[in-house]
Amino acid sequence: MVSTQPILSATGLTMEFRGFLAVKDVTLSVNEGTIHALIGPNGAGKTTVFNLLTKFLTPTRGQITFKGSDITGLKPAEVARLGLVRSFQISAVFPHLTVLDNVRVALQRPSGLATQFWRSSNALSALDERAMELIDAVNLSSYRNLTASELSYGRKRALEIATTLALDPAMLLLDEPMAGMGHEDIGRISDLIRRIAKNRTVLMVEHNLNVVADLCDRVTVLARGEILSDGSYDKVSQDPRVREAYMGTEHE
Amino acid sequence: MAVGTQYLAEQPKLRTSSLVLGAIAIAAMLAAPFFFYPVMLMSVLCFALFACAFNLLIGYVGLLSFGHAAFFGGAAYFTAHAAKVWGWDPLAAILLGVAGAAVMGLIIGFVAIRRQGIYFAMITLALSQMFAFICLQAPFTHGEDGIQGVPRGYLLGFIDLNQPLTMYYVTLAIFLFGFFAIWRIVNSPFGNILKAIRENEKRAVSLGYRVDRYKLGAFVMSAALAGMAGGTKAIVFQFATLTDVQWQMSGEVILMTLLGGIGTMVGPIVGAGLVIALQNYLAASDFPVTVLIGIIFVICVLLFRRGIVGEILELMRRKGKSAS
Numbered sequence: 001m002v003s004t005q006p007i008l009s010a011t012g013l014t015m016e017f018r019g020f021l022a023v024k025d026v027t028l029s030v031n032e033g034t035i036h037a038l039i040g041p042n043g044a045g046k047t048t049v050f051n052l053l054t055k056f057l058t059p060t061r062g063q064i065t066f067k068g069s070d071i072t073g074l075k076p077a078e079v080a081r082l083g084l085v086r087s088f089q090i091s092a093v094f095p096h097l098t099v100l101d102n103v104r105v106a107l108q109r110p111s112g113l114a115t116q117f118w119r120s121s122n123a124l125s126a127l128d129e130r131a132m133e134l135i136d137a138v139n140l141s142s143y144r145n146l147t148a149s150e151l152s153y154g155r156k157r158a159l160e161i162a163t164t165l166a167l168d169p170a171m172l173l174l175d176e177p178m179a180g181m182g183h184e185d186i187g188r189i190s191d192l193i194r195r196i197a198k199n200r201t202v203l204m205v206e207h208n209l210n211v212v213a214d215l216c217d218r219v220t221v222l223a224r225g226e227i228l229s230d231g232s233y234d235k236v237s238q239d240p241r242v243r244e245a246y247m248g249t250e251h252e
Numbered sequence: 253m254a255v256g257t258q259y260l261a262e263q264p265k266l267r268t269s270s271l272v273l274g275a276i277a278i279a280a281m282l283a284a285p286f287f288f289y290p291v292m293l294m295s296v297l298c299f300a301l302f303a304c305a306f307n308l309l310i311g312y313v314g315l316l317s318f319g320h321a322a323f324f325g326g327a328a329y330f331t332a333h334a335a336k337v338w339g340w341d342p343l344a345a346i347l348l349g350v351a352g353a354a355v356m357g358l359i360i361g362f363v364a365i366r367r368q369g370i371y372f373a374m375i376t377l378a379l380s381q382m383f384a385f386i387c388l389q390a391p392f393t394h395g396e397d398g399i400q401g402v403p404r405g406y407l408l409g410f411i412d413l414n415q416p417l418t419m420y421y422v423t424l425a426i427f428l429f430g431f432f433a434i435w436r437i438v439n440s441p442f443g444n445i446l447k448a449i450r451e452n453e454k455r456a457v458s459l460g461y462r463v464d465r466y467k468l469g470a471f472v473m474s475a476a477l478a479g480m481a482g483g484t485k486a487i488v489f490q491f492a493t494l495t496d497v498q499w500q501m502s503g504e505v506i507l508m509t510l511l512g513g514i515g516t517m518v519g520p521i522v523g524a525g526l527v528i529a530l531q532n533y534l535a536a537s538d539f540p541v542t543v544l545i546g547i548i549f550v551i552c553v554l555l556f557r558r559g560i561v562g563e564i565l566e567l568m569r570r571k572g573k574s575a576s
Contacts (some may be wrong), residue, residue: 058456077461077462078460079316080459080460084462085458087458088454091460092452092454092455093455094448094452095452096447096490097451101444105444105445105448108441109445109459109461113441114441115442115445116442117440117443117473118440119471120436122441124342124441163459164459167460235293252564
């Protein structure tokens with residue numbers, strides 16, 4: 001499944017906030033079918049890059065290509081419709097909706113039910129079967145009637161992934177999917193990501209280097225808004241500049 | 253805006269009891285004109301529908317419009333003009349008011365929807381004041397006089413609306429139609445997406461929803477229903493004046509909704525009933541109504557922020573939780 005064909009690529013991506021260069025000339029390409037990690041010390045601009053790639057921010061300069069077409073000028077909802085779907089650093093669920101409803105919201109648009117204001121919401125039960133499959137896949141079936149706000153942190157992340165998968169995206173961008181999780185949850189989410197990446201591409205921001213080493217095919221290191229190093233985990237972790245950037249901030 | 257989330261996790265048990273309550277309420281509304289002054293009741297119904305339409309926007313989308321008077325009062329002018337000058341059937345005249353309010357909602361909403369929070373409120377206020385100024389100047393609205401002496405006419409050509417009881421039941425039917433339309437919208441697949449947008453807008457965008465279109469859709473629906481209330485009011489009271497388009501009216505509907513309970517289905521009705529009843533019974537006394545309503549408003553904000561119905565529902569929810 002791992003190919004050398006880039007599904008997402010960015011060239012010369014630059015983001016300037018009132019004179020502050022958050023992202024400098026970042027050129028990045030993610031190959032189809034890989035799990036690609038974006039790592040770097042705090043404030044390196046990882047989340048900004050994510051926001052640029054999913055169009056939640058518009059780059060000052062640079063170009064983004066997804067599946068061969070230029071998406072630089074698109075709006076975030078359009079990018080999602082093309083199959084490039086993201087998660088957020090702070091878990092993005094609909095807190096007062098049930099687990100089942102959370103997933104159904106994602107299924108509503110592709111099934112054409114989202115704009116029907118004259119029908120009863122009972123019509124949404126047509127989506128229950130598919131929603132339960134997705135909920136099963138992340139081991140949340142016994143929580144389906146709880147509201148999302150009642151779930152533990154790790155389960156919220158799992159729910160978020162189930163919701164994202166409901167769109168059947170070609171590519172997922174996961175922003176720190178394991179931030180703030182315990183060992184058990186990390187193992188579970190790692191397995192989940194490995195499973196969903198079988199026929200998809202994943203780009204993830206992650207701080208836990210053990211997870212990155214274990215899970216990712218390729219690593220891009222970002223520091224102060226610039227790409228420091230790019231390649232396999234082994235290659236990148238040997239890079240003296242990376243060691244300096246990381247040790248410098250991680251062990252202060 | 254953290255408003256009214258209690259209805260989201262509705263228990264099935266609540267459904268049967270709300271059906272029973274609904275039946276009792278409808279029976280009470282059918283009997284009401286034999287106990288109360290019908291004109292006041294019709295006034296309550298018009299304002300209750302107006303408040304429910306407003307609540308559709310603030311309670312279920314989280315958008316505070318400070319310009320809803322434009323739709324209410326605008327529709328009143330359209331309906332009054334069609335009924336008086338063109339001699340239209342009252343139903344057709346009201347429908348024209350609804351359509352006019354919807355078009356205005358599309359225009360005002362299109363401009364305002366890109367902004368959030370206080371900016372959204374300010375833009376709706378500014379645009380509705382512009383409309384109020386047009387109403388003051390335009391020849392067909394007759395400036396300070398307004399359109400007076402609108403004939404109630406014959407509904408569908410044969411139902412004589414000059415009979416107070418008939419007028420009351422027609423108003424009630426329009427109110428119930430509007431109320432159920434709102435209930436349907438809120439509990440529809442579309443309403444589900446509105447809730448999702450209010451809960452977490454960014455997430456809705458990342459799932460591919462063009463949230464501005466959903467908000468605009470809700471805005472137009474809210475405007476059209478506010479127009480239905482305004483058009484009906486013009487037929488009931490047989491006039492359309494500047495009072496209905498000015499910002500005070502936008503403020504009044506906010507007060508009614510807040511008092512009754514934002515984000516609850518019946519809250520706005522209770523709020524409208526309370527405000528109209530107070531205005532009616534105190535109109536004859538020397539006590540200034542605005543002062544009393546101001547005091548009630550302050551008490552509401554300080555003591556029961558969910559509004560009357562909102563607090564009752566919260567109490568029932570807590571009780572239900574401790575019982576189970």
